[in-house]
Amino acid sequence: MNKRETVQALMDSIQKGDFANAKTMLAEDFQFSGSVPEPINAEAWLGMSASLKTAFPDLNYHFKVIGADGDVVKSTTQLSGTHSGSFDLTGMSMGVIPATNKAFSSKLEKTKVTVKDSKITLWTVEPTDGAGLKAILGQLGVKQKSM
Numbered sequence: 370m371n372k373r374e375t376v377q378a379l380m381d382s383i384q385k386g387d388f389a390n391a392k393t394m395l396a397e398d399f400q401f402s403g404s405v406p407e408p409i410n411a412e413a414w415l416g417m418s419a420s421l422k423t424a425f426p427d428l429n430y431h432f433k434v435i436g437a438d439g440d441v442v443k444s445t446t447q448l449s450g451t452h453s454g455s456f457d458l459t460g461m462s463m464g465v466i467p468a469t470n471k472a473f474s475s476k477l478e479k480t481k482v483t484v485k486d487s488k489i490t491l492w493t494v495e496p497t498d499g500a501g502l503k504a505i506l507g508q509l510g511v512k513q514k515s516m
Contacts, residue, residue, distance in 0.1 A: 372484040396488035403494030404501035425450030449474040473508035475500040
């Protein structure tokens, strides 16, 4: 697989909820940053992705690979879904948010994904107003502490 295909395969696995397969594509030192307050490792990112899938069973990432430059694959995501399951944010000290049955659609986010030796090492989301967890919670009407 080339770098673009590797990134697409990871997002296909995340979209389907196949987190065991997704984990095989991540490097030991994988980091995710940009749309979370502090960078997180693979275990935390996969946990957050699983929590999103549980809370939003119809979650769609609208993921698109738009180009590659060396080890960096450029892409976009635009999350949307309906909050029909419990949203476990205990890892962020926000508890579990019961289903609101409200739909959300975030703004388009640009991402840069670094691939080295056929493993994804870094996933960086460009901070975007109207996107990320804060925007999702806002659309759901969830009161939030400063993040």
